[in-house]
Amino acid sequence: MSSVLDDLRRRVRSIFWRARVKFVDDSGPAQKMQVLLNGLATPDNRLRAAEFGFTSNPPIDSDAIALHVAGDLSAGVVIGTNHQPSRPKGLRPGETMLYSEDGKSVYLTASGGIVVEAKGQDVAVNDAANVTWNCSGDFTLNVGGKFKVVAPGGTTLTTPTVQSSGDMQDNVGTNPHTMAQMRTIYNGHKHPVENVQGGSSTIVSDVPNSTE
Structure with missing residues (x-):
């Protein structure tokens, strides 16, 4: 027994x-x-x-x-x-974190929303048919390098205003100038006027001597 x-x-x-x-x-x-x-x-x-x-x-x-x-x-x-x-410490009750050994994490906080820590590494979203951001408040994207969007179908912004603290450039494959540079060219360009006549003649200028 x-x-x-x-x-x-x-x-x-x-x-x-x-x-x-x-x-x-x-x-x-x-x-x-x-x-x-x-x-x-x-x-x-x-x-x-x-x-x-x-x-x-x-x-x-x-x-x-x-x-x-x-x-x-x-x-x-x-x-x-x-x-x-590598275990993160100090989480508050109700918080959750997905983390790796080298410190990358996705942090679901109790009061600060969702924080993604990439530790200076690349973040990729692959094979997404559509990506939609529905923002109820301000959307802030802090990027230390270059932010690149590849959208073969185009990009649509449904917003009353698009603002930029820096310059903008379109058709970069063929257009060498930014919008600020084109504005400077436009503001300084002149139209040559030929065959000026007096009286009640109507003068029509030629095309501008600066085309961009």
């Missing part, structure tokens, strides 16, 4: 183990891990059960929680992971 109870206690104690991630195989339909259980045992091919719609590849030496069915150490699954050095 005592041996049965001892076996039961051992199995209960073995249901949950703290572990360390040592290797991740992310090539198949289910992610598999090698985890270090007790400083000695390093079982392979432990399936990782992650939430639908979310996937990650935890860095080596991430914390892990291993669950063993009926306390059988040969039948385990990883149900949770945590990488202490």
